[in-house]
Amino acid sequence: MSGIGGDLIEILRKMFEANPGKSSIQIKDKCSECGCDVIIDITPTLAGFGLQSGALFKCSPDAYLAQCPECYKINPKIDDGRRTKKGQWSAVGDQKSENTDSLI
Numbered sequence: 200m201s202g203i204g205g206d207l208i209e210i211l212r213k214m215f216e217a218n219p220g221k222s223s224i225q226i227k228d229k230c231s232e233c234g235c236d237v238i239i240d241i242t243p244t245l246a247g248f249g250l251q252s253g254a255l256f257k258c259s260p261d262a263y264l265a266q267c268p269e270c271y272k273i274n275p276k277i278d279d280g281r282r283t284k285k286g287q288w289s290a291v292g293d294q295k296s297e298n299t300d301s302l303i
Contacts, residue, residue, distance in 0.1 A: 207257040211241060211248050226255070232270035239265060 214224050226239045239253040254266045
C-alpha cells in the first residue's frame, strides 16, 4: 500500500540517514481514519522504499499520517483538513524483507 510522494520519500530518507546500517524502520502510529494501532515496516529498495502493513501520507513538510490496511482499501486518500503529526518510529537492524506490500 502506498500513498507517498516525493516529500515523504525525503522524510524516510532522513530517518534512514539518521540510523546508518539499519535495514528496516518501524513506524508506530494510529490510523488517521479509524484510530486503530498501526505498525508500518519500511525497508529501502532499489526503487525507493517498501511498506508493509499500512500506508503513509504527507500532510505537511515534515509530517505524515498513517493509515491501516483496511481503511486504505476503503479510501486510499487522506482528506484535506486532517490533523498533522509525527508518529513514533524506530530503526530495526538487519531485517530484510522481500515481501513488501508497496513500493514508494
